[in-house]
Amino acid sequence: MTEKFPHNSIESESVEPVAEIESDVEKFGTKFAVQKLFYKLGMCGIDTRLFEPETSVDEIEKTLGEMEATDRGFTIRFSYKNALNLPRGFFKTPQECLDFIKKERKDYAIIVQEYTRLINSFELYYDGNVSYLQALAGIWEVDATEAPDIIQKKDDELTIWRFRQPREAKLINDENKFYKEKRDPFTFAQLQEFYKKLEPYKDRLEIVRKIFNPLFCHFYEDDQGRLCFINLRNVGGVPINEGSPSAFHVVKDISDIETWDGNLPVLFDVQTERDNDAPLIETIKALRDKEIKSVFVNYGILSHPAILLREAGVQVQQSYQLYEKQIISTQKDETETGKKNISVADQLEQIETGEAYKEIDPKVEQELHDPHIISLSQILEEDSSFIGGKAYNLGKIAKAGFSIPRGFVVTTRAFKRWVENTGKLDADISDQISKAFQLLRLENVAVRSSSTVEDLSQASSAGVYKTSLYFRRD
Amino acid sequence: MAIIVQEMINARISGVLFTCNPLNRDTGESEFVINATFGLGEPLVSGKVSGDTFIIDKEKRLIKESTITQKNSMLTKDGEVSVPESIKSVSALNNSQIDQLVQIGKEIEELFGAPQDIEFAIAHDKIWILQSRSITKSGS
Numbered sequence: 001m002t003e004k005f006p007h008n009s010i011e012s013e014s015v016e017p018v019a020e021i022e023s024d025v026e027k028f029g030t031k032f033a034v035q036k037l038f039y040k041l042g043m044c045g046i047d048t049r050l051f052e053p054e055t056s057v058d059e060i061e062k063t064l065g066e067m068e069a070t071d072r073g074f075t076i077r078f079s080y081k082n083a084l085n086l087p088r089g090f091f092k093t094p095q096e097c098l099d100f101i102k103k104e105r106k107d108y109a110i111i112v113q114e115y116t117r118l119i120n121s122f123e124l125y126y127d128g129n130v131s132y133l134q135a136l137a138g139i140w141e142v143d144a145t146e147a148p149d150i151i152q153k154k155d156d157e158l159t160i161w162r163f164r165q166p167r168e169a170k171l172i173n174d175e176n177k178f179y180k181e182k183r184d185p186f187t188f189a190q191l192q193e194f195y196k197k198l199e200p201y202k203d204r205l206e207i208v209r210k211i212f213n214p215l216f217c218h219f220y221e222d223d224q225g226r227l228c229f230i231n232l233r234n235v236g237g238v239p240i241n242e243g244s245p246s247a248f249h250v251v252k253d254i255s256d257i258e259t260w261d262g263n264l265p266v267l268f269d270v271q272t273e274r275d276n277d278a279p280l281i282e283t284i285k286a287l288r289d290k291e292i293k294s295v296f297v298n299y300g301i302l303s304h305p306a307i308l309l310r311e312a313g314v315q316v317q318q319s320y321q322l323y324e325k326q327i328i329s330t331q332k333d334e335t336e337t338g339k340k341n342i343s344v345a346d347q348l349e350q351i352e353t354g355e356a357y358k359e360i361d362p363k364v365e366q367e368l369h370d371p372h373i374i375s376l377s378q379i380l381e382e383d384s385s386f387i388g389g390k391a392y393n394l395g396k397i398a399k400a401g402f403s404i405p406r407g408f409v410v411t412t413r414a415f416k417r418w419v420e421n422t423g424k425l426d427a428d429i430s431d432q433i434s435k436a437f438q439l440l441r442l443e444n445v446a447v448r449s450s451s452t453v454e455d456l457s458q459a460s461s462a463g464v465y466k467t468s469l470y471f472r473r474d
Numbered sequence: 475m476a477i478i479v480q481e482m483i484n485a486r487i488s489g490v491l492f493t494c495n496p497l498n499r500d501t502g503e504s505e506f507v508i509n510a511t512f513g514l515g516e517p518l519v520s521g522k523v524s525g526d527t528f529i530i531d532k533e534k535r536l537i538k539e540s541t542i543t544q545k546n547s548m549l550t551k552d553g554e555v556s557v558p559e560s561i562k563s564v565s566a567l568n569n570s571q572i573d574q575l576v577q578i579g580k581e582i583e584e585l586f587g588a589p590q591d592i593e594f595a596i597a598h599d600k601i602w603i604l605q606s607r608s609i610t611k612s613g614s
Contacts, residue, residue: 164537164540188542188563320539321538321539323539323540324540324541324542324565325540325541325542326542326543326544326563327543327544328544328563376478376480386476387476388475388476389607390478390605390607391476391478393586393605393606393607394478394603394605394606396585396586397582397585397603397606400581400582400585402578402581402582402603403600403601403602403603404480404602404603404604405480405481405482405483405602405604406480406481407478407479407480407481408478408479409476409477409478409479410476410477410478410479411476412475412476415475415476415477433479436479437479440481442479442481443481443482444481444482444551445479445480445481445482446478446479446480446481446482447477447478447479447480448477448478448480449475449476449477449478450475450476450477450478451475451476452475452476
C-alpha cells in the first residue's frame with residue numbers, strides 16, 4: 001500500500017501522533033517514523049519524500065519526478081527496525097536514485113530528500129524544565145567528539161557557553177565527498193540567533209516531546225537558512241550542566257585511569273571512531289571498576305561518548321575549559337540587530353575618558369621631593385618610612401617603568417604636623433600642595449591613605465583608610 | 475599616615491589582577507585570575523558587580539576559563555551610567571589586553587618577590603597600575 005504524503009505539511013492540530021508513531025516505528029523503523037513525524041509537522045525544511053516498503057517503483061518514479069530538486073541531486077536513506085549502517089547514497093538524477101533503490105531497498109522504508117548544503121548542525125535537549133541547544137559548525141556525526149557551543153535555557157535565563165577556538169568543520173562537497181574547512185568560532189550573537197530560530201517550532205517540539213520525553217533531536221541548517229529536523233536520539237539520562245574546576249586528571253585512554261590519584265576531577269577525553277566503540281567502552285568499564293561516578297567532558301554533554309557514560313551510570317558534566325560564558329535574561333527581549341556591525345572598539349569609544357592624558361616634564365617632577373611632598377615618580381628607598389606601603393609600592397612600580405597616574409604623596413611628617421595643629425594645615429605645607437597641583441597639572445584627583453606600620457597597630461582608625469575619589473582641586 | 479593624591483583616570487575598563495588563583499589550592503600558583511569591568515573599578519573592588527573573570531595559565535599564557543557576564547551599569551566620573559546596549563555582554567578585555575596584563579603581572583610579581591593583587595585601569599590606550607600589594611599565604 002502506498003501512503004501518499006501531502007506535498008505541503010499538514011497543520012499540527014490534525015496530527016494524532018502517539019498511536020501512529022508507535023505503529024510506524026514497529027512497521028518501518030525509528031528513522032522513518034521520526035522523519036515522517038517531522039515531515040507531518042512541517043519540520044523538514046527541505047523537499048522530503050517518504051516511501052513505505054510496499055510503494056511501487058512506478059509510484060516512486062512519479063514522485064521523484066515531482067521533486068523540486070534540483071540540479072544538486074538527492075540523498076537517499078533507508079529505515080528498517082533499529083538497523084544501523086544501512087546503505088545510504090547521494091545521486092545526481094532521479095534515474096540514479098531509482099537504480100539505487102531497486103538494487104538496495106529489500107523491505108526497507110525509504111527517505112528521499114533534496115540534496116542541500118549543510119552549514120551548521122544542532123542537537124536539542126528539552127525535558128520540560130531545562131533545554132540545551134548545542135551547535136556545531138558543519139556535519140555532526142554520531143561519533144563526533146568535537147566540543148559544541150551550548151545554549152542553556154532555564155527559567156527566564158539563557159546561558160551561552162561559547163566555544164572559543166576555531167573549528168575544523170566537516171562538510172560535503174558537490175561530489176558527495178567529505179572535506180574539512182576552518183571555521184571561526186561562533187559569536188555570542190550568532191548563538192543567540194540560533195536559539196531564536198527555534199521559536200516557530202516551539203509548539204511542534206512540544207508535540208514530539210509528548211511522545212519522546214525528554215526530547216533529544218538532531219537537526220541542521222542549510223546554506224539557505226532552512227532548518228531540517230532529521231533524527232531523534234537517545235539521551236541516556238539527564239545531562240548535568242554545572243560549572244567546572246580548572247584542574248583535571250585527563251583520561252585519554254584506559255591507562256590514564258590507572259594513574260588517577262583519587263582526588264582530581266576526571267576529564268574524560270577518549271576519542272571515538274564511528275565504527276569502533278571498543279576502546280571507549282573498555283575505558284568506561286575501567287571507570288566503573290574504579291568507582292568513578294562523575295566525569296567532565298570537553299565534547300558535548302549530548303555526544304555519543306557522553307550518552308554511553310550516562311548509560312553506564314557515570315554522571316557527565318561539561319568541562320567548559322575552552323569556553324566563554326554569557327548569561328542573558330530573556331524576560332525583556334533585547335533585539336539589537338541594527339547595531340550588530342559596529343565593532344567593539346567603536347562601542348568602547350562611547351565610554352567617555354575625557355581629554356587626553358597630559359604627560360608631565362620629568363624635570364618638573366624632580367623638583368617635587370621634599371620632607372612633606374613627594375611626587376610618586378620621585379620616591380626613593382629612604383622615603384619608605386614616611387610615605388606608607390601603598391605609596392612606596394606605587395613609587396617602585398613607577399620606577400620600574402610601568403604607567404601610574406601622576407600624583408604626589410603627603411608624607412607622615414606633614415600629616416603629623418596637621419594632627420598636632422588640630423586639623424589646621426600650616427601655610428608652608430598648604431602652599432606646597434598647591435604648587436604640586438600646579439606642577440603636576442592635577443584636575444580631578446583621587447585621595448587615598450597610605451598607611452605605615454605605625455598606623456596598622458591602631459585598629460580604630462580603620463575607617464580613615466577608605467579611599468575617597470573625585471576631589472576637585474580647590 | 476601618609477596621603478596619596480593622584481590624578482583620576484577616567485577608565486574605560488578597570489580590573490583586578492591576582493598573580494595566583496586564590497580559589498584553587500591545587501593549581502593556584504600556576505594561574506592568574508583577572509576580574510574586569512567597564513568604567514571605574516570601584517563597583518568591582520567593592521563587590522557590587524561581578525564583572526568578567528578570566529583564569530589564565532601562567533606558563534602557557536593561555537586563557538583556561540573566561541566568564542563574561544552582562545554588565546548593565548558602570549561607574550564613570552559623572553556617576554553610575556548604563557553600559558551601551560550593544561557592548562553589555564561583550565568581554566571587558568580582549569586577548570591582547572589579557573596578554574599585556576599577564577606580562578605586567580609577571581614583572582610586578584618579580585619586582586616585589588611575592589604574588590600580587592594589582593588594581594589596573596585602561597584608558598588612553600594604556601594600562602595604568604593603580605595599586606599593587608602582596609598577597610599573603612593565607613589569601614588576601
